[in-house]
Amino acid sequence: MSGRSGKAKSRTIKVDYLARVEGEGSLYLKIKDDAVVDCRLEIFEPPRFFEALLRGRHFTEAPDITARICGICAIAYQMGAVHAMESICGVTVGGQLRELRRLIYCGEWIESHMLHIAMLHLPDFLGYPDAIAMAAEHGELVETALRLKKVGNDIVRLLGGREVHPVNVRVGGFYRTPQRAELATLEHDLNWARDAAIELTRTVAGLDFPRYERNYEYVCLSHPDEYPLNEGRLVSSSGLDIDISEYDKHFVEEQVAYSTALRSVRKGHGAYLCGPLARYNLNFDRLPDTARQLARELQVEPPLHNPFKSIVVRALEVVFACEEALRIIAGYEVPASPAIDCRPRPGSGSGCTEAPRGICYHRYSIDHEGSILDAKIVAPTSQNQRSVEQDLRDFAATHLHLSQDLLTWQCEQTVRNYDPCISCAAHFLTLHIDCE
């Protein structure tokens, strides 16, 4: 390995254990004569085989079991599972139960985005190894960010019982729905949070961003009236527009030797990008006025193709999530029943929702007693993995003038742009047993 910049004929960028991402991955780039000859996001997270473990379980257990795929975005897994199961049972959950689902998802977006903005991503821009070190000189910023994150967690805890692996989400709705007065306790903090998120967006929009843009195919949900969370058609910037039940016709997972995660591609198109940039570029007009005006003021309106600027989009989505939560709380009426009865019937069904880091797809088949026969789950990070590698390749190729240390750091940052959740991505392989 060379510590010199530019002149070396051959360089290797290697990070053995990527920090400030969820899960275990490493990064490897080989550069020869100013060209990137090899580039790998290696994922060595041990697979946990959820798809195999779900077989034979009762369909009502899916939200509790799939939550355990990810400690950061458990709600995303619970929502994908309940929507898929409800579609099999022929049930649509609407009205206030649907609103409460949006509300708990807003909570997850706020806590997850704030974790990423302040603790995982921002230290890169300001040149610190972590948020704790950053707090020494940017105390107020870190304290505000932690308080914002807490507001998101407060929503999840109130509706779900606890922050990680909430207990209250079930197929058909919830076990218990809150009283109006309980939800009203969130309002004061949410009003503060919305204003704080607006200021935070201004702060992060003023960061120095590495010059880098790429022509991605963006893939996300799209709903006629709402910024997408739980429902919508699956659309892309290259004209895809399908019902989620058609997902498997258009997307396929592939395997590579150096990764315990499967990687998705769009058939006939290749790599694509899901997550904040995709949602923002394809659904900007469905953001609330506050967020759109703020984007105009900060000159970050779509199209936005610099993945480093995803930090600004996450902040804008926190503004959205606070406003959306306030809207839901203001209009809340206690529903007649906390859940709609869902009787199992044999069949298959899909669910797809917008996890903070991108679309999360579930498909299940169940029998007449409700036992799960087959499960398929595609995590957002599996879908972004190919895009991450293409970014690394392109970014490194255009930034070879940087010193070894800086190029390594900025390559790590290139991965962190995606808020990758490697723990999620690695959990979907079927099992080959190496007997003890």
Add this chain to the structure above:
Amino acid sequence: MPVSGRRGRRPKLAVWKFASCDGCQLTLLHCEDQLLSVAAAIDFAYFPEATRTVIKGPYDLSLVEGSITTPHDAERIHQVRRASKYLVTIGACATAGGIQALRNFKKVRDFTQIVYAAPQYIETLSKSTPISDHILVDFELRGCPIDKGQLIEVISAFLNNRKPAVTPHSVCIECKRRGNVCVMVARGTPCLGPVTHAGCGAICPVYDRGCYGCFGPKETPNTQSLADTWQQMDRSKTDLVRAFRSFNAYADPFRKESEAHER
């Protein structure tokens, strides 16, 4: 036995990950009100989820998340033990093998029949096992996920050279202290509270559902008596197997009870 840092320096904390969902180590970052104070008292010497900084061991306190599922991890856990003065396992994966230990109940054939495109790339053991099957563990903190308050208690107990005040009684006790109406007696909702380790604060009954065993078996649980009660409430053997076989499926009392009802 708690160990403090060497004279004149702050204790070094390391957080290690094995097969897991990251939720338990995330619980530390979810301590929004305490995080900066904890960071003022202790060095995050190895905590990749939070920092690029790596300070060399040995570490005064290691928190270990996740279960052992690969030959490589079965080796790595010994290195972690050697580098740690005091080692605490956090969460159901680390203390009981986690949800991924459901594989332990399948015949090898059941899994190998599911043919993978290129299984030669994947190296995995036939069982997911708790950390204590491999090394000496100083303290086990239960839960799927662990409780924030208990985590802070364990860290501060360590910092103050005392034993953590984490009681091994049942969720039932917490539930009574919270003033809940018993969901099983009053409403006939099956509940694992009588045999499950406390720590969550009995949240499920508060949300009108029965406990589903996230914290694993309490000290000396009478699982058979509870299973009899469930059967009197018309729950099938399959229901019992599923109930005892979740996040703590491989913890001895739950494993034995689920096996007793298997067809």
